[in-house]
Amino acid sequence: MKRAKGLTVALTGLMACAGLIGCAGPEAEAKPRTAVPDRFTSQQLDWKACEVPKLDEAGAQCADVTVPVNYADPQGPTLTVAISRITGTDPQRGVMLSNSGGPGGEGLDFMVDVGKAMTPEVRARYDLIGMDPRGVGRSSAVDCRWPIGFGLHSAGLDAAGFAESVAIHGDLAARCVATEGARLPHITTRNTARDMDVIRGILGAEKISYFGTSYGTYLGAVYMQMFPDRSDRMVLDSAADPDAYGTVGMMQxxxxxxxxxxxxxxxxxxxxxxxxxxxxxxxxxxxxxxxxxxxxxxxxxxxxxxxxxxxxxxxxxxxxxxxxxxxxxxxxxxxxxxxxxxxxxxxxxxxxxxxxxxxxxxxxxxxxxxxxxxxxxxxxxxxxxxxxxxxxxxxxxxxxxxxxxxxxxxxxxWAPPTEPTTVVRNGVPAMIVQSTGDTRTAYDGAVALHNDLSASRMVTLQDVPIHWIFGRYQNSCVYSAVNTYFRDGTLPAGDMTCRVD
Structure with a gap:
């Protein structure tokens, strides 16, 4: 007989969308964007020590950026997004934003590791910007006061285990509604992309370059779809299929x-x-x-x-x-x-x-x-x-x-999303880096993103089960391709295959 568990929860009958919501086509992103008030785009940041050893040792500074909770109501409540900056030394340097994945991953110190994979010449050419996205870490963080730490776990081996799992997840969702309320629907990738564009404007950059891994590739692709004219050298490492993104297709x-x-x-x-x-x-x-x-x-x-x-x-x-x-x-x-x-x-x-x-x-x-x-x-x-x-x-x-x-x-x-899911189909140049054995973002998903981004090039690391390559798993072929692209904006003439050193 299956034993009783220590964690007892009640199944909560929250109302949620019965299926996948409809999607807006790429033409939706061509509509005029809602203007962000000057009080956001012209704010002066208070840069100070990060008080994070890894960042402080790298000479980084940190600041809080104020953004609207709801961009459709920019005069309403606000929240903060915490960012870090490791300044480049080249007088003509650009700005590179980043995301470490998750979603929900803290990313203030992410670019310390990524920067170590860059050649000195490339490293000098950018102000490297780390970020805790809205809802995460030092930013105005979501706190659902869960009795456990992680919202994903196995269903178990039988009907009793699955029933318990259903009850647990219903309870977790109910706690989020109870504690986060009206702010919860606005903790989204599209709003994080808007936050990134506010940060771009504050930093005085016409365009941003970007390095994202795992979920960060989805965020980067959404930014490229929403702000194609503001996207420069974009590297998407260990990439998710945007059409399968979510807790069903991506997990499966x-x-x-x-x-x-x-x-x-x-x-x-x-x-x-x-x-x-x-x-x-x-x-x-x-x-x-x-x-x-x-x-x-x-x-x-x-x-x-x-x-x-x-x-x-x-x-x-x-x-x-x-x-x-x-x-x-x-x-x-x-x-x-x-x-x-x-x-x-x-x-x-x-x-x-x-x-x-x-x-x-x-x-x-x-x-x-x-x-x-x-x-x-x-x-x-x-x-x-x-x-x-x-x-x-x-x-x-x-x-x-x-x-x-x-x-x-x-x-x-969960309650239905407040916006249609972003359909990624564009011709913004980008480099997609992927291992064939990735256990988090499967290889086929990266191929799908490559097809969605018509001007992208794909760099494949063959026969290695690694998730996140540049900055985590040394490979001279991959590192050379990424550094070359970040150095001079040149994508390979065609897709590349790299092998273990």
């Missing part, structure tokens, strides 16, 4: 990619059975992982202050599989969890504690901004049966991740 695309990455990890672990004791073949290692999830479903695994059940164990795997550099880390984490499940003394190390704390703890680790942005951008199907059918249909080919990548989310209980 992660399933096969993560199962494939789990195969590679299992092969790696199988050659080290003397250390990890999960078996000497891919099948044995996979079987050990599946058994561990089933054990967690029957009885949560106590590890330090955490009780890890079948909802959260796949999240640990998901987090660890986004880079081959993390195989050893992930193997150690699963070994620790297995030891705890066997009743042996075990404590999470720093990395596992960070993952579990981010996912399972309440404030201050609440990542409700992620759901606020995604649910505010795109409506999701409301009927729980839609998700249950998708989970069951995927289990045969995605035995570990079907319940995670097809699960219901708080978006099923």
């Amino acid at each position: 695309a992660m399933g096969p990619a993560n199962e494939a990455a789990l195969d590679l990890w299992a092969d790696w672990v199988a050659t080290r059975d003397g250390e990890y004791h999960f078996g000497t073949s891919r099948a044995q290692v996979r079987g050990a992982v599946q058994n561990l999830i089933e054990q967690a479903a029957d009885q949560p695994i106590r590890l330090g202050e955490y009780e890890i059940d079948e909802h959260w164990l796949p999240v640990v795997l998901f987090v660890g599989l986004d880079s081959p550099d993390q195989y050893e880390m992930l193997a150690g984490q699963i070994r620790t969890i297995a030891d705890a499940a066997a009743g042996n003394p075990a404590q999470p190390d720093e990395t596992l504690d960070a993952t579990l704390g981010f996912a399972m703890k309440a404030r201050p680790n609440d990542n409700s901004a992620q759901m606020a942005i995604m649910c505010g951008d795109v409506a999701a199907p409301r009927d729980p049966e839609f998700y249950r059918r998708n989970i069951e249909a995927a289990r045969a080919t995605e035995p570990i991740f079907a319940g995670f990548t097809n699960n219901i989310t708080p978006c099923a209980f």
Whole structure:
């Protein structure tokens, strides 16, 4: 019999959109833009020390930008967007904005890492601007006061686990409505793109260059669609398909990619059975992982202050599989969890504690901004049966991740978006950088974005399961292509394929 869980929540009957909302075509972006009052575009920023060691060591300064909550009502309430600036040394330098992904990721210090991947010549040519988008981090942050930290988890292994998951996500959505109220519908990607354009104007730039990864590629593509004449050198690293963006299509695309990455990890672990004791073949290692999830479903695994059940164990795997550099880390984490499940003394190390704390703890680790942005951008199907059918249909080919990548989310209980979803179709030049094995933004999605951006070029890193390349995963071919584009604005003559150094 399935055990009772410690977290008890009530399913909340919030009204939400029953299906995907209609989309406005590209011509919608050609309509005159609502003028932003001078009090926003001419504001003087108060630059000061960031009081973030990583930024302070890089010589950065930080400031708060005031923007409207609702651009359709610019005389109404305002919020702040926190930005950082690492100044370039070239007198003719430009401005490069950025986004680190998520959505909901804090990005004030993101350009410190990206800047290290730039050649000195390129680095000198830009003021690098980090940003916590609206609703996130040091900006006017969404705080739904969730009892857990993360709005995505696995549905579990059976009907009881799925029913519990539905109740949890209904409760999370209700908490956001109760705590954020009227501001919630305006924490969207389109409004963040408008915030970026206000920042462009304040910094005195005619155009912006941009580096975004993961969700940041969607934000960059939306900016290009809304402000094509203000987009300069745009690099979209680990790109999302804008037509599949949201908690359904984008999540579903992660399933096969993560199962494939789990195969590679299992092969790696199988050659080290003397250390990890999960078996000497891919099948044995996979079987050990599946058994561990089933054990967690029957009885949560106590590890330090955490009780890890079948909802959260796949999240640990998901987090660890986004880079081959993390195989050893992930193997150690699963070994620790297995030891705890066997009743042996075990404590999470720093990395596992960070993952579990981010996912399972309440404030201050609440990542409700992620759901606020995604649910505010795109409506999701409301009927729980839609998700249950998708989970069951995927289990045969995605035995570990079907319940995670097809699960219901708080978006099923969200109010309809206030604006149509952005359709990205334009001829703004851009560089798309993508690995074929990406576990977060699947390769096919980057190809789709490439087709949507008719003047783009694609740089493919072949046979590497890595998410976010430039600034995270050293590859001379990719780094050279990106630096060349940022240096002189020259895209490759055609699409490129890079391989591991």
